Amino acid sequence: MDTEVPFLLTDSVDGASEAPLAGVSDYRGRAVYRSTSGGWRSALFVAVLELAGNFAAFGVSANLITYLTGPLGHSTAAAAAAVNAWSGTATLMPLLGAFVADSWLGRYRSIILACTLYVLGYGMITLVSMEMLSGNDLSSHPSSMKVGLFYASLYLIALAQGADKPCGLAFAADQFDPSHPKERASQSSIFNWWYFSMAIGIALAISIMSYVQENIGWGIGFGSLCVVMLCAFAIFLGGTPTYRLYVPNSRSETPFMRLGRGISALYRRSNFLLDTKRHHPEDEDVIDKVQSEEAWAVLRLFPIWATCLAYGVVFAQISTLFNQQGRTLDRNIFSGLELPPAAIQTFGPISILLFVPIYDRVLVPALRRATGNTLGLTLLQRVGAGMALSLAAVSVAALVEAHRLEIAREHGLVDDARATVPMSWVWLVPQYVILGIADVLAVVGMQEFFYDQMPGELRSLGLALYFSVMGIGGFISGVLISVIDRITSRDGGDSWFADNLNRAHLDYFYWLLAGLSLVELVLFLYLARSYAYINHKRLL
Structure with missing residues (x-):
């Protein structure tokens, strides 16, 4: 069978056959044809929307802990727990969104609803942040009503993600006919390139928006996200005549x-x-x-899903504790230009952008020849490799943090919370790079696994299961941080998450996560060995 797939933009639609496609229609319920619908031409409209959605989401989340500990005046532990709770909610809402999409709305209309909620949410957060910073005394805490409105806008965005995330990738995959050899190969490839486009949005958001928010203004930063989503919404609607919509049950x-x-x-x-x-x-x-x-x-x-939760806990640290680590380091680049702490996260998506083509075009063909599997690795082998790398990443993070604390002690900076530790920000790059490569393996593997192994009518639920791994992982992280903070600060002691990170012990927390990751990796490998795939001719 021809298993070669196009390199991202090659049209895989075979226009020779003009018979109507079975089981699908256009947005008006009319018959559709292979030559005029679906394929990469339609999937790319959806990819643009998802790229913008990830740009906007990470434009908020990547630097959110800085906003919470700055203008909102939260402590480090409270801010980290709040970010984890919000990101956890945002990645659990797809379970509700999948239920609504698969039961009533359908994927296309769910995406329309999501875009509307996105525009409202980003518009609200822009107005609220500008109002918070409109006063002259920025040292005073904002009123509880303004804080409440800020969180309401955040959770409106989370609700929008619930309608969007389980449907976007599934809707893009729906544009390929699994009974057609070339389109089936493209459908498998889209999971890799989908995450590639996500990484572009994330990299741009982290590198650009963190600078805009901290150096130009939070209101302008959040407002630009609203404009991006409006433009992407218009582009998505422009592709409507080409979309393949599955006939309702x-x-x-x-x-x-x-x-x-x-x-x-x-x-x-x-x-x-x-x-x-x-x-x-x-x-x-x-x-x-x-x-x-x-x-x-x-x-x-579900047993496979449960053993992936530790990965979600590690993932939650990227925009919280990793970010706070970077704030204490020497971030000078050249001529006095200082790198925003959140911008260091860019190395994660950059590693994704570099590794996806290597994996898709080099490693998969090599592994295909070695294993006889058309995908190179089985989906669970791919997820397991990513989980092993996340274990390595959090272990590296623990070693780097221990080294940072040692340097702070050597230079007498333990009691100076605002001191810059004479240690380059480059030390943090390996943990971001390893997690980026882990995402290409584990995250993409989970997306395709839960999509492919779910009965066709419940595939939005399958993708929601993947998102819930990250959501529940965020909640677990938030609970762990809150409990450990209370225990370790008891009797006046220094918390592992003290506001003065030079007196904290993030390294201990990272070692705890490494232990949890090791236990769940062992359980995952045990379950994966006995798992029997459906669609096994394609996956084994």
Whole structure:
């Protein structure tokens, strides 16, 4: 079979056949044809929107802890917990969004809803931040009403991500026909290039917006994000005539109702198999068998999902504690130009941009020849490799932080919270680079795994499971930080997350995360060895 895939922009649509495509329609419910719909031409419209969405989201999240500890006056521990709670909510909301999309709205209309909420959310956060900083006394704390409005705008953005994230990638993948050899290969490749486009948005957001926010103004920084989303929304709508929309399910029950029936059927069949004397009608047995197999296909994903949570906990540190580490270091580049702490995060997406082409065009063909697997590695092997790298990254972060504390002690800076430790920001680059490479393996692997292994009508839920790994990981991180902060600051002691990082012990926390990552990696490898894929001809 021809497994070569186009290098990002090559059109994979075979225009020879003009028969209407089965099971899909355009936005008006009319038949669509391969030569005039779908493929890369349609997927790229969606990719532009998602690139802008990631640009805007990271334009807020990458430097949010700086805003919370600055204009809002939060402590380091409180700010880190707040960022983790918000990012956790933003990545858990796709579970609700997937339910609504797969049951009622459909992916296209869900994306339209998400874009509307994005514009409202970024517009609100712009107005609120400008109002907060409009006074002359920036040292005073803003009123509780303004803080409340700021958080309301943040969580409106989180709600928008809930409608967008489970549908964007699934909708782009829907533009390829899995029964067509070339389009099937492109559908597999899109997961790699999708994350590539995400990395572009993230890199631009971190490098540009962190500078704008800290040196020009928070209101201008947030306002530009609103403008970006308005433009991307218009571009997405421009691609509407080319989109392939799956024909809605004609059954009265929603996919989630069908899943519930499947779980009930699975329970009935288990009881029936145990009770051999019980009579079971043949036609009922066939229905129960089909529905129970669908339910089992979903339920068996959850142990794999649970063992990925430690990855989400490590991921949560990128925009919080890693960022605070960078603020204490020497960030001079040249001629007095100082790098914003959040800008150091750019090395993560840069490593993604460099590694995706290497993986897709060099490693996959080499691994394909070595393993006989058309994907190079199985999806779970890919995820496992990324989890191992995240363990390495947080271990490196612990070693670097221990070295930073040692230098602070050597130069007598332990009691000076605002001192710049004579240690270059370059020391932080390896942990960002390793996590960037880990993302190409684990994050893309999870996206494709949960999309591909979910029954077709529940694939938005499959992608929501991936996002919930990051969401629950963020919540776990927030809970750990809050609990450890209370325990270690008891009786007047220095917290691991003290506002003066020279008296804190982020290195201890990183070693704790490394231990959790090691335990979950072992459990993941145990489960992955016995996992049986659906669509196994393509995946094994």
